[in-house]
Amino acid sequence: MKTSIVIVDDHILIAKALSGILANFEQFEVLYECENGKELQERCQHPKNVPNVVLLDISMPIMDGFETAAWLKETYPEVLIMALSMQDDEHSLIKMIKSGAKGYLLKNVHPTVLADALNHLVKNGHYYPEWAASKVFSSICNEDKQSDKKDLFNNREKTFLRFTVTEMSYKEIANQMNCSTRTVEGYRDSLFEKLELKTRVGLAVYAIKNGFDS
Known part of the structure; x- marks a missing residue:
């Protein structure tokens, strides 16, 4: 069975x-395209329009990628979200993961990378690029193992x-914590270790x- 995909991007081209x-890869089928999250909401009112994967642009008018990902996470948690971006900045990556994205891909990647990323997402439930430290994310996906380490942290950590x-x-965090940047x-x-x-x-x-983000 093919993996159904919806593309949400305000750039029509x-x-x-x-x-x-994606039409060149037999394992995928594109159900339709949307220009923003609001249009996706309207289309998904019919069950047959709910895909397996959403390729989601971050910067869009009306309803951007962050809002759309949060809505999908709450309404259709089984849908895998692959965020699409022109920039490899940490802030967007963290915010999209927090919003519900399970993958993050730059728009300038080669088509074979796109196919590999989607296959990895479907098979493993997540996909993150090299610059985002793949070893970090793969280890974090093992929540039980990581959760066991909570007791090792002191209150300041x-x-x-x-x-x-x-x-x-780090300087601003130090100000909030009333300590020096070196202490932070x-x-x-310590947490790295x-x-x-x-x-x-x-x-x-x-x-x-x-x-720890609440």
């Missing part, structure tokens, strides 16, 4: 190009974890997965 590319999902710099970096390094992570993105995703 890009949406059509993606449809054309838990507080710091909550700040990792924000846009604050110490909390970061305890969680076997190497990037702030990894800490932020861990925080989101384990409820």
